[in-house]
Amino acid sequence: MLKTFAKGGIHPPENKYSANQPIVSIVPPDTVTIPVTQHIGAPSKVIVNKGDAVKAGQVIAQSEGFISTNIHASVSGKVVKVDSIVDSSGYKRPAVFIKVEGDEWLEGIDTSDALNENISVSDEEIIPKILEAGIVGMGGATFPSHVKLSVPRGKNAEFLVINGVECEPYLTADHQLMMEKGKELITGIQILMRGLRVKNAYVGIENNKKDAIKHLTVLAANHQGIEIVPLQVKYPQGGEKQLIKAILNREVPSGGLPIDVGAVVFNVGTTFAVYEAIQKNKPLIERVLTVTGKSVTKKGNYKVRTGTPMKHVIDAAGGLPEDTGKVISGGPMMGKALNSLEVPVIKGTSGILIIPDEEAHRKPVQPCIRCTKCVQVCPMGLEPYLLQVLSEKSMLERAENEYIMDCIECGSCSYTCPSNRPLLDYIRLGKQQVGKLIRSRKQ
């Protein structure tokens, strides 16, 4: 019996059409727009001006404060303007527009594909280099990686957990990365283990990727402390709390972080970026993402520079299908629906999913029949039906006491509700209001 997390979870159709499609690089567009907020935390401070010439890999916006990181030019060319754009969050945010000229990289960056397994940096250099390279969590949360590696005083990191679960339906980029860059990933894991000073690393992979499990198990055999853990297929196993529960059988306390149970979690995409940063001196300016959807002609896994408009990526994958209803940045369960295809790819973009019009609309909402399915599937042990009502009625203190802030927004409740109730919509609203309430209390 394979391991998995204990509570709740769902089995949506996997639809991993682009599995085993080799990673293809997409030629940069004419102009890239690089938002200065590609991570959780403070926006980076722009240090280039209109007219400046930049090279790929050059810092264009600097980290501001501890929870922030650097942003780099992903192409060489000229800064056209610094202006606001609407990004995938739907908000207007400042971005640097660069007109592409040639493909010249900053000196010292190794752009070759050659494998470098020999880790020559000292343990102390790892965290600063990761900050320098602008690495953030690439599974979608975009939390700056150097912060995760800086274990706070009084806490103790015991395990590194690598997230190769890719539990979102449709997405296959992490899977393909594990297949093509297995050795690089093992080196990345060793770097992270040294940065954290831990002896054990676990790589969690769901059993629908048997080839990746086999491949990495063979590669990890020569390396002490790295164990590949096959997991049952169940959404949302890629949630870090669920993954830690599945692999280590430890529960991150309510309101706590993985480090509270001695674990630090990195996504495989992030781990590969760490490898490139340390071994190739290459900052995070491109990533692998899945472009998929029933009607997409060239479903596949593509390597894309940050700042590339979604439209350019979709065109490279055969263009926007006729029957398109919805375009999602990320997976179908937690991704964001885009209102414009000019939105750029950022560090956290794990995929572009194009949904046909007939599947793009919600069904009419019916009364709650108290079937308990939302309670059964909630991986956090919450009662979504109740939180929805409490949020709707702004009963915020009661909602707080019912642990609304523990919701990880996985969407299992809304997915499963037979009455098509917008459970997560209201819970998100409630979380925002309760968050405000908690902050006002602290002041």
Next chain:
Amino acid sequence: MDKLLSVAPSPHLKSSTGVPGLMFGVVIAMMPVLVLSVIFYGLGAIVVTATAVASCVLFEAIIQKYVLRHKITVSDGSAVVTGILLAFNIPSDLPVFMIILGSLVSIGVGKLTFGGIGNNPFNPALVGRVFLLVSFPVDMTTYPNPTGLNASLAESYIDASSGATPLTLIKEGIKAGKPVSELMTQVPDYADLFFGDMGGSMGEIAGIAIVIGFLYMLVRKIITWHVPVVIVSTIFAFTGILWLINPEQNADPLFHILTGGVLLGAVYMATDYVTSPMTIKGQVIFAVGIAIITVVIRVYGAYPEGISFAILIMNAFVPLINRYVKPKRFGEQLSNG
């Protein structure tokens, strides 16, 4: 101008199971029971079921359209479920006007008064059944003897010979001071009880069919096993203790399980979504409560059977149970300790 895109918050995927699907699943799960009651009670069973279903659906539509001026929601299938359940809870020779009246009370009073599907505190079919029981006690407590499939409508429905249920026989007998061992010779044996050859309301006679329906609903994930299994095992344990203490005063546990609608209530009525608790822990408390009240009514109360009342009484506790019984939260223990 770009093509206009739909925008909505995640999740963008939706499971295909809707309310009509679930209700239809329950209807399918009740079919074995219906088939068995037709086999034993003949055409009368069909007359009763058809009347109850048709009047429940019609009353829901009429009240929604003309009284509440609300959208008609009969297509969700819940009125069909209520109709079949009501039919299962009444004798198969009950006059048509009583069935219609019971349906009106079920749907009108039991369900729509509270705001329709999802809002009713009590199981609508049981509200209708109890209304009929207190209004027409004689008709509701004399059950036709099984006539078989070949009996004509006249034999099976209009002037079916009627008798008492096994549970009533035992109860009356114990009251009259006869030992249980003697009384047991007058009732059908366990196999007949399980396969349905006894007097009773339409749905309660067929243990085997109910078990099939239960398994079907488990496989389809319409219900979980907790409520039915806890009710049946608690009743078994409780009556077992009483029987061990005094086997001449108390019927044995197997007899209690197989008679008086325990299986029917445990599988189809106590598991009603709307009127049962929202957590597994709460459902177990609810089920234990039903079991204890059922046995107390049977052994110490005035009625021979008791599960209908037990379910209705525990229905009233459901909001309280939901308020205080919570699922185990992820990471809860650690944050408190």
